[in-house]
Amino acid sequence: MRQFLVLLVLILIGSSAAKLNRLQLHSNSNFTHSHENVKAEKTVLAAKYSFLVEATSSSSTATENLQNSLNKEYYGVIAIGTPKQNFNILFDTGSANLWVPSSKCPTSNIACQRHNKYKSGASSTYVANGEKFAISYGTGSVSGILSTDTVHVAGISIQGQTFGEAINEPGSTFNKAPFAGIWGWAFKAIAVDGVTPPFDKMVAQGLLDKPIISFYLKRHGTAVQGGELILGGSDSSLYTGSLTYVPVSVPAYWQFKVNSIKTNGVLLCSGCQAIADTGTSLIVVPQAAYTKINRQLGASDNGDGEAFVQCSRISSLPKINLNIGGTVFTLAPKDYIVKMTQNGVTYCMSAFTSMDGISFWILGDVFIGKFYTEFDKGNKRIGFARVANY
Numbered sequence: 001m002r003q004f005l006v007l008l009v010l011i012l013i014g015s016s017a018a019k020l021n022r023l024q025l026h027s028n029s030n031f032t033h034s035h036e037n038v039k040a041e042k043t044v045l046a047a048k049y050s051f052l053v054e055a056t057s058s059s060s061t062a063t064e065n066l067q068n069s070l071n072k073e074y075y076g077v078i079a080i081g082t083p084k085q086n087f088n089i090l091f092d093t094g095s096a097n098l099w100v101p102s103s104k105c106p107t108s109n110i111a112c113q114r115h116n117k118y119k120s121g122a123s124s125t126y127v128a129n130g131e132k133f134a135i136s137y138g139t140g141s142v143s144g145i146l147s148t149d150t151v152h153v154a155g156i157s158i159q160g161q162t163f164g165e166a167i168n169e170p171g172s173t174f175n176k177a178p179f180a181g182i183w184g185w186a187f188k189a190i191a192v193d194g195v196t197p198p199f200d201k202m203v204a205q206g207l208l209d210k211p212i213i214s215f216y217l218k219r220h221g222t223a224v225q226g227g228e229l230i231l232g233g234s235d236s237s238l239y240t241g242s243l244t245y246v247p248v249s250v251p252a253y254w255q256f257k258v259n260s261i262k263t264n265g266v267l268l269c270s271g272c273q274a275i276a277d278t279g280t281s282l283i284v285v286p287q288a289a290y291t292k293i294n295r296q297l298g299a300s301d302n303g304d305g306e307a308f309v310q311c312s313r314i315s316s317l318p319k320i321n322l323n324i325g326g327t328v329f330t331l332a333p334k335d336y337i338v339k340m341t342q343n344g345v346t347y348c349m350s351a352f353t354s355m356d357g358i359s360f361w362i363l364g365d366v367f368i369g370k371f372y373t374e375f376d377k378g379n380k381r382i383g384f385a386r387v388a389n390y
Contacts, residue, residue, distance in 0.1 A: 019209045021154040021231040025074045025091070025217070026178075038282070038306060038340070038349065045280055046355050047136055048094060049253075049362065074217055074278065074365070075179040076229060079152040080163070081123030087116050088179040091229055092279030093215075093254050093375060094362075095184030096191035097135065098151070098198050099164030102144055111169040115180035118147070118165055125150045133164045133193050143168045151198060153183075154231050156208075158201045164192075182279070185213060185375060189252040199377060208232040211378035215278055216387065217369040234383070239372035243383035244327040249273060254375055256382050258361065259323040261289070264296045268320075273360040276373055276382055280364035283336065283352050289361075290354035293320075299350050309337065311348040320352075322367075324384060335370055 075090045080100065087100045103119040105112035120126045127148040134143040144167035151161040166181065184191070185199050196204075203211045214234040217227040228235075234243065246256045254276045261268040268289045285293065290305065297317055299307035309317065317333035336351045351366040370390055374383035 020233050020235060021156055021208075023076045023154040023229040023231070025076050025227040025229055026088075038353075041280060041282060042284075042305065042353060042355060045282070045284060045362070048279075049275075049355075049358070074215075074227060076153075078183065080118055081120075081149050082125040083123075084152055085116065085118055085122070087118075087181060089181055089183045090177075090179045090279065091183050091185065091215075092277070093185045094275065094277035094279040095182060096186040096188060096197045097133075097164060097195060098161070098181070098183045099133075099135070099142060099144070099166050100181035101169065102165035102167050104144070104165065104167050105169070106167075109169055111177070112166065120147055120149070120165070123149055127160070129162060131193065133195075135164070135192055141168070142166045146193065146195065153198075154229070156202065156231065158198055158207065159205060161198055161201050162195045163198075185278075186253055187251045187377075202231070203377065210376075212374060212376045214372065214374040214383075215368060216372055217278070217365055234372070234374045238388055239385035240388050241385055243372075243374055243385045244325040245376075245379075245381045245383045246325040248380040248382065251380055253277070254382055255360070256324075259326070261320065261322050261361075263293065263320045264318045266292055266296055268292055269361070275360060275362050276368060276375070277362050277364050278368055278373075280362065281338075281351070281366060282362070282364050283366050284355055284358055284362040284364075285352055286359050286361075287354050290352060293350070293352050297350060305354040307350045307352070309348050309350065311339070311346065314348060327384070329367075329371055329384060329386070331367065331370065336366055338366075 075088050077086055078089050079086050101112045101115050101117045103117040105117060107113060129146040129148050131146045132143070133146050134141050142164070144165045146162055147165050148160055148162045151158040151163065184197060186197070188197055188200055191197055199213065202208050209232045212233050214230045215227065216230065216238045249255045249257055255273055258269065258272050258274045260270050261272065294301055294307045297307070297309055298313070299309045301307045314333045314337050317337070320331040320336060322329045338349045338351050340347050340349055370387055371384045372387050376383065
C-alpha cells in the first residue's frame, strides 16, 4: 500500500508540473550607449504610450503604437511558414502585434534589406489576407499588409496566426537593429487592427500547459546567451524565494499598482500605476518623481528629461526601493546608472527619465533584468522575484 501511495504522489506531482518551452535570448553585444540612442528610444516610447497619456488628459482615444528599444535589445529566433523561414525578433511585453519584413519591401529600404524577409509564395501554409496595417512610431511608421501563416517558436507551432508583412519601415529606427521585427505579448485591447495576438492564439489552441510566459534577462548577457523567454510557466531555479504576484490593473498593457517607491526615505510615489515593458531599457517616471529622484541623486538634468551624475559618485548613490505586493524590490546604483559614450567621452546617466504627460511608471529592462518576471494571462497577474546569481 505504501509503495502504491508513493507512486500515486509521484504521478500527481508529474501531472501538475507545467511543460516549459524555452527560447534562448540574445543580447546585442556590440551595442554602445549614446545620448542619441536614448533620445531615439524616448521618442518611440512617447508614441507607444500616447494612448495612456491622452486617456489621462482627455476622453479621446488613439491607436496603439509599437516601438523598438534602441538601448538594450533582447531578441530570439522564430520561424514562419512551411518550410520554416527564420527571423530574429524582439519580444516586447509593451505591445501586442507580430510583424516581420516582407519580400515585397523595396530594395531602397535599408532596414528591411538587412534582414530575412518573409516570402509568402514560398510557404504552403500561407493564407492571403491583404488588409493594410500601419503602426506609428515617433520617428516614422511600419506599414504593409496582413498575412496568415503558421508561426513557430520554441518548439510550438501556432496555426493560422495573422501577422504584419512590413513593406515600409522607418529607416532611422531599424537600420542598425539586430532584429528583423517585433513580437508583442500584451493584451488584445492594444493590438493594431484587432488582430489576435500570438499569445492568445497559443492559449486558444491549447499549446501551453499554462497561459504564462516569463522572462529571465541576463544583465551582462552576450550575443550567445542573453537570457531566456520561457513559455508555459516559470523556472524556479532562475530566481530566489517566491514570486510576488500583483493583479493587472487594466488588461491592455501589463499594468499594475505599486504600493510605494522610496529612496533615502523620500516617498516618490504611493499607489502609483506601473507597466512592465521588455521593449525598453529605461525607467520612465512622472515629472514630480523625476525631480525628487534627481534631488536625491544629486543629478543634473539636461533639459530633455535626462539626468547625469559624476561617474566617481556611483558607489555613494542611494538605493531605490519599490514595494510591490508587499515585497520590497531594490535597485542599487549599479542597476540604474547607465554608462554612455559620446565623442570618446564616458558619461553616467540615470536610467530614470521623464516624458511629457506621463502619470505612470514604465519599468523597462533596468528593472526586469534584475527581477525575474512572470506574465500570467490566465489569472491576469504579474509575478516578480529576484534573479538568482544576479
